Each structure stands twice: as C-alpha cells, then as structure tokens.
Amino acid sequence: VLLALTYKKLVDRDFRVLAVIEREMPRYEYVPIEVIERRLRMPSSHVAMSLQKLNQLKLVRRRLGDYTGYRLTYMGLDVLALHSLVERGILHALGDKLGVGKESDVYSGLTPGGERVIVKFHRVGRTSFQKIVRVRHYAAERPYSSWLQLAKLAGQREFRALEELYRVGALVPKPLGYSRHAVVTEYIEGVELYVYKDAMEPESMLRDIMETLRKAYVEVGIVHGDLSEYNILVVIEDDKERPYIIDWPQYVEKEHPSAEQLLRRDVEYVARFFRKRYRVDVDTEKLIRYVKGE
Numbered sequence: 001v002l003l004a005l006t007y008k009k010l011v012d013r014d015f016r017v018l019a020v021i022e023r024e025m026p027r028y029e030y031v032p033i034e035v036i037e038r039r040l041r042m043p044s045s046h047v048a049m050s051l052q053k054l055n056q057l058k059l060v061r062r063r064l065g066d067y068t069g070y071r072l073t074y075m076g077l078d079v080l081a082l083h084s085l086v087e088r089g090i091l092h093a094l095g096d097k098l099g100v101g102k103e104s105d106v107y108s109g110l111t112p113g114g115e116r117v118i119v120k121f122h123r124v125g126r127t128s129f130q131k132i133v134r135v136r137h138y139a140a141e142r143p144y145s146s147w148l149q150l151a152k153l154a155g156q157r158e159f160r161a162l163e164e165l166y167r168v169g170a171l172v173p174k175p176l177g178y179s180r181h182a183v184v185t186e187y188i189e190g191v192e193l194y195v196y197k198d199a200m201e202p203e204s205m206l207r208d209i210m211e212t213l214r215k216a217y218v219e220v221g222i223v224h225g226d227l228s229e230y231n232i233l234v235v236i237e238d239d240k241e242r243p244y245i246i247d248w249p250q251y252v253e254k255e256h257p258s259a260e261q262l263l264r265r266d267v268e269y270v271a272r273f274f275r276k277r278y279r280v281d282v283d284t285e286k287l288i289r290y291v292k293g294e
C-alpha cells in the first residue's frame with residue numbers, strides 16, 4: 001500500500017520531473033540539477049519544490065557534494081510505470097502486495113472495468129550491483145543505470161513472451177499491458193502446484209503442462225528455463241484442473257546454446273514432482289521428445 005499511497009500524493013509536475021531524470025539517467029550517475037531544470041520548462045523554484053518532495057517520498061536519491069544531482073529509485077520507476085498504465089486505461093488501482101519474489105514485487109490491482117489483475121514489477125540487481133556487472137557484460141559499460149535498463153528489459157521480455165504464448169493458446173495469464181519494468185496480466189484465481197494437494201487427475205495436469213511447453217517450443221520457439229511446482233498455478237475450471245505456467249522473463253530461444261539443457265531441466269523438475277507426489281509413472285525422455293515436437 002505504500003506504493004499506492006505515495007502515487008496518490010503526486011501531481012503532474014512531479015511525474016514530469018521524474019520522467020526527465022529517467023531519461024537522463026544513462027548519462028549520469030546522478031543527473032545534475034542544472035540539467036533537470038534545463039529540460040523542463042518550468043520555474044526553477046517549482047523544480048526545487050518537486051525534487052524536495054520526491055526526495056522525501058524516496059522516489060529519487062539526492063547527491064550532495066561538488067554538484068547536486070538526483071537519480072531514480074526503484075519506487076520512482078514504479079510510479080512512472082503506474083502513471084503510464086493508468087493514463088492508458090490499463091490499470092485503475094493498485095491493491096495489496098502479494099509477494100516478494102527474488103526477481104520481482106507482485107501486486108494485485110484493478111482495471112477500469114473492475115477486473116482483478118496482477119502487476120509484476122521486475123527487480124534486477126536487488127542483491128548486489130557487483131553481481132550484475134560480473135554476469136552481464138554489457139552492464140559494465142553503463143554502470144549508473146544498468147539496473148534500470150535490465151529491469152525494463154525483463155518487463156518487455158516477459159510481456160512479449162506472454163503475448164505470443166497466449167496467442168497460440170498456451171495456458172498462461174493473459175497479458176494486458178506493460179510499462180517499463182511493470183507487466184500487467186490477468187489474475188489467475190488459483191494456487192501454486194506445490195501447495196495444491198490431492199489432485200483429482202494428476203496425469204491430465206501433467207499432460208496439460210507438457211502441452212504448454214510444447215506450444216512454447218514448437219509454436220513460439222522458446223524454453224521457459226525456470227519451471228517448477230512454484231511457477232505453476234492450478235485453477236479449477238468446469239470441474240477440471242487447469243495448470244497455468246507463469247514467470248517467463250528468463251526464457252531462452254530454442255536456438256540458444258543452453259536451450260536443450262534448460263528444456264530437459266524444466267521437464268525433469270515437473271516429472272519428478274508428479275512422480276513423487278502422485279506416483280505418476282513418467283518417461284522423461286518421451287516427454288522431452290513430445291515437447292520438442294519430435
């Protein structure tokens with residue numbers, strides 16, 4: 001709720017100031033106040049008041065010293081994304097925080113039409129900036145705003161993957177829109193597979209999961225890459241269990257050198273889960289061949 005409350009305190013001028021800082025961030029560790037003022041056509045006293053407020057709300061961080069400058073925080077990026085989603089009629093209200101993943105903060109929300117949705121804010125490099133520089137070479141060239149670029153990239157990747165998956169009829173949440181690092185999807189009224197006990201038809205669920213992986217591989221050309229009983233939501237629709245696969249930003253294309261290995265790992269995880277919990281007798285190799293369309 002902090003995010004929603006903070007958002008409500010902002011006026012148009014504040015969003016304009018945030019947007020300028022966002023735009024200049026690739027060029028500065030902290031965007032100098034003179035640059036912010038130059039890019040905005042508003043009195044410098046207004047800019048100063050807005051920056052003061054944004055700093056207090058922790059939407060920007062101020063640097064004092066040989067020059068005064070500002071940079072966005074994750075919350076600053078969050079409110080910019082929310083603003084765009086609201087203006088475009090994709091989102092009306094933000095609700096409770098449902099979870100803090102390793103790679104995201106997930107909120108419930110409402111559309112202007114009153115439908116419940118999910119807003120997933122991608123977080124990259126929350127652990128440590130050093131780590132990103134080590135694993136992602138291109139991050140090192142633009143160290144000041146790499147978290148920003150990488151988080152936006154994750155949002156765009158997940159949204160585009162979901163669009164294609166949804167189009168070919170895979171069981172994934174319907175994507176509704178995105179801005180920057182924030183992705184809005186339909187709310188899946190279900191529970192994670194690992195907490196869902198006493199499945200009625202485990203074999204049929206496993207088949208449906210494999211069918212989604214097959215559509216992803218054969219029709220879209222991607223491998224999930226982080227599949228497990230935690231990234232599958234089970235919904236009961238028409239007395240039938242329907243397993244939705246979520247959490248796609250780390251997907252790899254099937255031509256990727258690691259695709260084969262990741263596909264094998266995804267299938268093995270799920271097969272092992274059904275074998276252990278439901279004693280389903282599965283031939284992993286057969287499943288892999290099925291998913292690859294062989």
Ligand code: ATP
Pocket residue numbers: 098099100101102103104105106118120173185186187188189190192230231233246247248
């Ligand atoms: P992880 O740390 O496991 O990689 P993540 O940060 O990448 O997770 P997701 O797995 O996409 O984030 O979402 C986190 C949690 O939010 C899910 O486990 C699920 O409980 C909930 N969730 C995500 N998307 C939806 C949805 N469309 N409908 C309902 N709940 C959802």
Ligand code: MN
Pocket residue numbers: 102226
């Ligand atoms: Mn994960």
Ligand code: MN
Pocket residue numbers: 101230231247
């Ligand atoms: Mn997850």
Ligand code: MN
Pocket residue numbers: 101103226247
């Ligand atoms: Mn994830």
